[in-house]
Amino acid sequence: MKTVLLGVSGSISAFKAAEITNELTKLGFQVDVMMTKSAQEFITPLTIQSLSHRRVHTDVMVEPDPALINHIELAKRADLFLIAPASANIIGKLANGIADDLLSTTALAIKSEVPKLIAPAMNTYMYQNPAMQRNLTILKTDGYQEIDPREALLACGDFGRGALATTKDIVDQVLKNLGTPV
Numbered sequence: 001m002k003t004v005l006l007g008v009s010g011s012i013s014a015f016k017a018a019e020i021t022n023e024l025t026k027l028g029f030q031v032d033v034m035m036t037k038s039a040q041e042f043i044t045p046l047t048i049q050s051l052s053h054r055r056v057h058t059d060v061m062v063e064p065d066p067a068l069i070n071h072i073e074l075a076k077r078a079d080l081f082l083i084a085p086a087s088a089n090i091i092g093k094l095a096n097g098i099a100d101d102l103l104s105t106t107a108l109a110i111k112s113e114v115p116k117l118i119a120p121a122m123n124t125y126m127y128q129n130p131a132m133q134r135n136l137t138i139l140k141t142d143g144y145q146e147i148d149p150r151e152a153l154l155a156c157g158d159f160g161r162g163a164l165a166t167t168k169d170i171v172d173q174v175l176k177n178l179g180t181p182v
């Protein structure tokens with residue numbers, strides 16, 4: 001069974017991580033989910049855990065198995081690394097190699113041959129910001145594939161590019177990279 005390691009960060013669209021987890025699990029993938037502190041303000045680990053049927057990981061300092069280093073194990077067993085939704089903050093941190101929480105620390109430990117997908121979601125002006133575009137360019141140079149945000153009426157009331165890609169588009173990208181779940 002192939003494992004998708006899903007990182008969820010603090011965007012209003014974090015609730016869509018539940019649907020992504022559900023779809024991938026139903027397809028037959030094992031889905032390991034990591035949530036940032038901010039992501040947990042938008043959706044609970046309990047929701048995600050109930051859909052993935054697996055422990056949800058939230059804290060780099062919590063070691064469920066004393067025999068293992070959790071963030072290294074999560075990275076090692078990932079056949080694909082996906083961040084959806086990816087906040088401006090996590091994109092900035094990953095582009096600069098910052099490792100100050102579980103998601104950003106684990107990201108650094110992902111093996112180079114493992115496909116890495118990133119699905120940004122944010123206000124359209126945040127997305128267009130030169131610092132954001134610079135950071136995305138760096139991530140693409142580092143081997144990340146961007147799953148482009150959609151143009152839509154955003155939660156903040158602005159219309160423009162910044163809405164998280166559809167669950168179908170995200171799942172399709174996973175399938176394109178991994179093929180079958182087994």
Ligand SMILES: Cc1cc2nc3c(=O)[nH]c(=O)nc-3n(C[C@H](O)[C@H](O)[C@H](O)COP(=O)(O)O)c2cc1C
Binds near residue numbers: 009011086089090123
């Ligand atoms: C209601 C609300 C909605 C937010 N939506 C987004 C968003 O869609 N994208 C984003 O990049 N940040 C958004 N933020 C800001 C992030 O949550 C904030 O930058 C946070 O530090 C991100 O932390 P993380 O990257 O560790 O998850 C939102 C904040 C609030 C209060």
